[in-house]
Amino acid sequence: MKRKLAGLFTALMVLSLGTTAFAAGSVSSEDVIQQEKVDKAVEGAKNVSCETENVTASVPNMEDEAVAAKVNEAITEAGKKEGADVLAVIELEYDGDIPEGGVTITLSVPGVQANANIVLLHWDSVNNVWEEITPISVEDGKITAHFSSFSPVAIVEVAKAAEPEQPTTPEEPSKPEQPGQPNQPSTPNGPGQTPNNGPGQTPNNGPSTQTPEGKSPKTGAEASVLPILAVICAVGIAVCGKKVKVNA
Numbered sequence: 001m002k003r004k005l006a007g008l009f010t011a012l013m014v015l016s017l018g019t020t021a022f023a024a025g026s027v028s029s030e031d032v033i034q035q036e037k038v039d040k041a042v043e044g045a046k047n048v049s050c051e052t053e054n055v056t057a058s059v060p061n062m063e064d065e066a067v068a069a070k071v072n073e074a075i076t077e078a079g080k081k082e083g084a085d086v087l088a089v090i091e092l093e094y095d096g097d098i099p100e101g102g103v104t105i106t107l108s109v110p111g112v113q114a115n116a117n118i119v120l121l122h123w124d125s126v127n128n129v130w131e132e133i134t135p136i137s138v139e140d141g142k143i144t145a146h147f148s149s150f151s152p153v154a155i156v157e158v159a160k161a162a163e164p165e166q167p168t169t170p171e172e173p174s175k176p177e178q179p180g181q182p183n184q185p186s187t188p189n190g191p192g193q194t195p196n197n198g199p200g201q202t203p204n205n206g207p208s209t210q211t212p213e214g215k216s217p218k219t220g221a222e223a224s225v226l227p228i229l230a231v232i233c234a235v236g237i238a239v240c241g242k243k244v245k246v247n248a
Contacts, residue, residue, distance in 0.1 A: 037075045037086060038062075041154070044088030048155070051142075052105035054095040060152065067091075067152070074121055074154035077130045081119070083159030087111070092150040102148035104136065109155060114140045121154040122147065 042062060050057040062068045071089045078084045087109065094103065112118065120133040126149070135145040143155065 034072065034075065038071055041071060041075060041086045041089040044086075044155070045090045047110050048088050048090050049108045050092070050105055051108055052103065055103065055105050055150070056093050056095070057090045057107060058093070060089055060091050070123060070152045074123070074130070074152060077121055078119075078154055078156045081156070081158050084119075085157045085159075087155045087157055089152060089154045092147070092153050094150050098149065102146055104144065104146045106142055106144045107155070108141060109143055110141055112138065112141055112143060112157070114138060117158045117160050118143055119156045119158055120145055121156060122149075123151045123153075125149070125151055 042059060045057075045059040048057050060067050060071050062071065074089050075086050078086045090107075092105075116138050118135050118138050120135060120143075122131045122133050124131045133145050133147070135143050137144045
């Protein structure tokens with residue numbers, strides 16, 4: 001029984017050691033993603049060619065450790081740009097001495113659309129930095145740029161930034177209806193003036209001092225008639241008094 005247990009423990013120990021060794025050699029997800037980008041860049045380089053004389057574009061020799069390292073560096077450098085997609089990493093070579101001031105070349109890159117946001121990353125071996133070159137023009141399947149030296153070049157397409165939305169113009173608020181203007185009060189008419197009333201207004205005239213016949217009473221004439229009436233009344237009373245006494 002003891003021998004069986006010892007054998008079992010020994011087998012478990014061997015398995016655990018083998019599992020540990022296998023885990024130590026596992027590949028991380030980042031390494032897998034990086035390798036996929038490298039494979040895509042190398043595959044894309046197979047379709048790139050140069051239309052300029054004395055200049056050739058070739059696929060990087062990934063068996064050369066130094067070249068493979070530069071391809072990985074180019075992809076890592078491109079990854080610093082948001083939305084960057086490495087279309088290809090190529091080796092550019094110039095046959096002869098490079099003219100002073102550099103050379104303008106045109107690359108044939110299938111799949112590139114006109115006015116795409118293309119950036120070229122060029123390894124500057126003098127300053128040991130990745131130089132960013134903006135193409136002179138980008139047409140359907142063609143990229144034209146100026147180079148002063150030749151070495152590994154990464155063709156990178158960067159997503160264009162979304163344009164900000166234009167603010168909409170707010171609608172003007174409707175104007176409230178203007179209240180109707182009140183009727184202006186009529187100006188009182190002076191004596192002898194014709195009423196000048198607005199439509200629908202009641203004449204605003206003062207009390208009339210005219211008689212129905214349109215004439216004013218003569219106050220002085222009425223005052224002279226009263227004494228005469230008083231005398232007539234007095235005579236009438238006296239005459240009536242005498243008649244009463246006679247009849248009695």
